[in-house]
Amino acid sequence: MKVLTKQCGVALIEVMITVLILSTSLLGLAALQNKALQYNHSAYMRSQANVFAYDILERMRANRPNISSYEITVNATTPTTSSSRAGKDLIEWRGLLADKLPEGTGGISCDDENNCTVTIRWGEQDASSADGKTSFKYMTRI
Template sequence: MKLLNSQRGVGLIEVMVTVLILSTSLLGLAALQSQALQYNHSAYMRSQANILAQDIFERLRANREKLSEYEIALDDDTPTGGSSHAQTDLAEWRGLLSQRLPEGTGQIACDADNLCTVTVQWGEEDSTGTGNDAGTSSFQYMTRI
């Protein structure tokens, strides 16, 4: 009888320890899943930036005799009119940047040797996903047209 009395509550303690270990593991798994989703979204944004940079490079190649008309800085206003083919291309490209990337904008600079640099910049969300600004990401692409 004494042996049974000294063993009372041991099963309950084992169950409580098991629940503690299981809940800690599930919290870790949830944090891991959250990070994976954040990294996946960031990779998607980089893919969109790459596609849009290649898009403007193709537009530049199609109108290579007017490269100087395509130059635009990050803080310049987007052309609104279609008075030239270059302005139409820039307006469409900047529109795509703002649609596909949060706070997306772009810059184009070409030198005398037809070496063009395209910069694509967009805002990143913080890890909570609430839209709080966690900074900006920026990529530069260079090619000879």
């Protein structure tokens, strides 16, 4: 007669498989949460850039006769002092960009018909450009 033996270790294998599935699911959930935080931060930076673009455009509208004084390239250095209203506005605006956006800077260009483009650039981890900066452009007529 044969003696039948019980199977040993089946429950341990089931527990190990369950832990493997659970840990894989939790890692996927953590990666999803991380991406959601990155996208939320990126949206916040874009919202800030939008507010700063509106800010300088409203300053330009308030000083409409001197619109050409507001023109500045993105890579230009910000002057430290100015006696004109446009110069003071640019100094304050570029200071806000530098304070509120990482590596934030901005530029303004206008054509003869008072169509102005505000360009704001800042550094971001997942930026699509080669230099790691995100660019935001806002165009309007003053």
